[in-house]
Amino acid sequence: MIKWTARVLIVVTVVAVALSCGGSDSRAQPGNAVQAYAAACSSYAAGDMHSTLSHIRALLRDHKRSPQAESAKALQAKIEQANRDAAQRNAKALAAKRDSALSQLRRKHDDMTGVTSYYDRSSPQYANSRSNLMVFIGEKGGTGPVLAMEIYYVAEDWLFVESYIIKADAERFTVSPGLMDVQRDNGYGQIWEWYTTMPTPVEMRMLRTVAASSTATMRYVGRSYYKDRTISATEKSAIRNVLRAYDLMMQTQP
DSSP states (O other): OHHHHHHHHHHHHHHHHHHHTTOOOOTTSOHHHHHHHHHHHHHHHTTOHHHHHHHHHHHHHHOTTSHHHHHHHHHHHHHHHHHHHHHHHHHHHHHHHHHHHHHTEEEEEETTTTEEEEEETTSOSSTTSOOEEEEEEEEETTSOOEEEEEEEEEESSOOOEEEEEEEETTEEEEEOOOGGGSEEEEETTEEEEEEEEOOOHHHHHHHHHHHHOSOEEEEEEESSOEEEEEOOHHHHHHHHHHHHHHHHHHHTOO
């Protein structure tokens, strides 16, 4: 008698949960359809949308002609609409962050090529300004953003740079463009050598490591000699600012 009463209570509880989630009269339905919909409702109430949709898919697969199937479809549509709304809100929030990040950069547009470039405001505008490690973003209508890295060496005497060694905290990286890929010029008692490239995945990791480092040093390795210098806090901040804008641009690509 006690066991029979317990079973009745379980069935009554399951039916009540199903009806409370918007189901139809389930007294004439197979128990599994009732239980599947009750499980979906329970997961939905707990905020577990993944489990809710799993239960709904199982119900629609195994009990597609039950009244609970129609209620399950309505619940599924509600969840999918909520997901679309959330995705739109997230996209708008990311776009706002992207626009804010870009507004803090220096913008330069080339009418001839149609390319718009974004630099950190602290970055030098000319290769002969000062020795520097920097990144900038290039963007052209209809194409995604492209990140570029530039390394400047400015001094009184030629070094004929062939490669660069960067040590950021405990990590060490080498950039090896070769003698012919480094550009050179001189004037007014100064020389300047610079290298521009689209960073490889390893060089991207190098830039992020430098930007986050406590101490970073660059060695300009020349044909016969080398020159060391400390990568400044200003350079690190500039790299962080541009990388942040670049990452947000990539995340908001259509």
